[in-house]
Amino acid sequence: MANLVKSKILDLRTKFFDDVQVAHGQWRSGQIDKKAYKAKTEKFLRTLVKQIVKRADQYDLKDLAELKIHESFLKIELNIKELYKNVGSPTATGDGHSNSAAAAERFGWTYSGSSTSPYHYERAIRIREELSKHTREIEILSKKYGKHYLKYEAYKEGVLAMKDCGLAVDNPRQYLLNVPYRKGGTSKKDLWKAFFPGISKAQFMQMPVDPGNTRQNIISNIPSDKYGG
Incomplete structure (x- = not known):
């Protein structure tokens, strides 16, 4: 059971980072501004936390x-x-x-x-x-x-x-x-x-x-x- 919960949490984290990466690309390309990028990232993080808690409740995971x-x-x-x-940015100074x-x-x-x-x-x-x-x-x-x-x-x-x-x-x-x-x-x-x-x-x-x-x-x-x- 513990491995199943871990797997589901890792899946949620993977989706979270994928979503953040997309938002980062939108910001770098000028589709959204920095404020919108930050708001999206915070929203994704809140969603991730809610989903983790949901999985804990679903599997009656007592030890958090x-x-x-x-x-x-x-x-x-x-x-x-x-x-x-x-x-890696061509416009960045130094590395x-x-x-x-x-x-x-x-x-x-x-x-x-x-x-x-x-x-x-x-x-x-x-x-x-x-x-x-x-x-x-x-x-x-x-x-x-x-x-x-x-x-x-x-x-x-x-x-x-x-x-x-x-x-x-x-x-x-x-x-x-x-x-x-x-x-x-x-x-x-x-x-x-x-x-x-x-x-x-x-x-x-x-x-x-x-x-x-x-x-x-x-x-x-x-x-x-x-x-x-």
């Missing part, structure tokens, strides 16, 4: 611990998707990963669709907190119920993504010099070149963190004898 774990996995996946949503932009924002970089607010940096902080919360939920329930969810790839990806957010927030210079991990096991080096073209590595190493101003002001504040011209 596994459903709670599945919910945590779902939220981890959604947060990771948010970080990777622009990877398109949100945390790359977050690290660059700490040196004053802004993208064309933002105000002066460090949008990606704030997202990295928020997602790090959410991933910390949901991975911790899985750890607690796994220990309590003797499950082995810590071996699941989704949990491992959540931990790695949380650390990735932390590196972008706490050590942005190191992040842009050498991103240690991306899904699939790849790493990225020297991403700073994409965000700050026309400057040398020595210049980049002298750039102050969180200058609160533009790239031009950052460079003008670096003594010329420190960056070798």
Whole structure:
């Protein structure tokens, strides 16, 4: 019975992600705006939760611990998707990963669709907190119920993504010099070149963190004898 319920829940989750992917395509193509895309995603999530509860009632599933774990996995996946949503986009700066932009924002970089607010940096902080919360939920329930969810790839990806957010927030210079991990096991080096073209590595190493101003002001504040011209 438990396997049957798991199978039905996985089917629901698959449909949810398919629906979200379609909505994401509509947003990227300009068919809907960002607000409508967010509203659709939230509606799909509410529907998913209702369907999971319905299945639990249908099969008289008393122990909802596994459903709670599945919910945590779902939220981890959604947060990771948010970080990777622009990877592969021809218009994205760097590798398109949100945390790359977050690290660059700490040196004053802004993208064309933002105000002066460090949008990606704030997202990295928020997602790090959410991933910390949901991975911790899985750890607690796994220990309590003797499950082995810590071996699941989704949990491992959540931990790695949380650390990735932390590196972008706490050590942005190191992040842009050498991103240690991306899904699939790849790493990225020297991403700073994409965000700050026309400057040398020595210049980049002298750039102050969180200058609160533009790239031009950052460079003008670096003594010329420190960056070798």
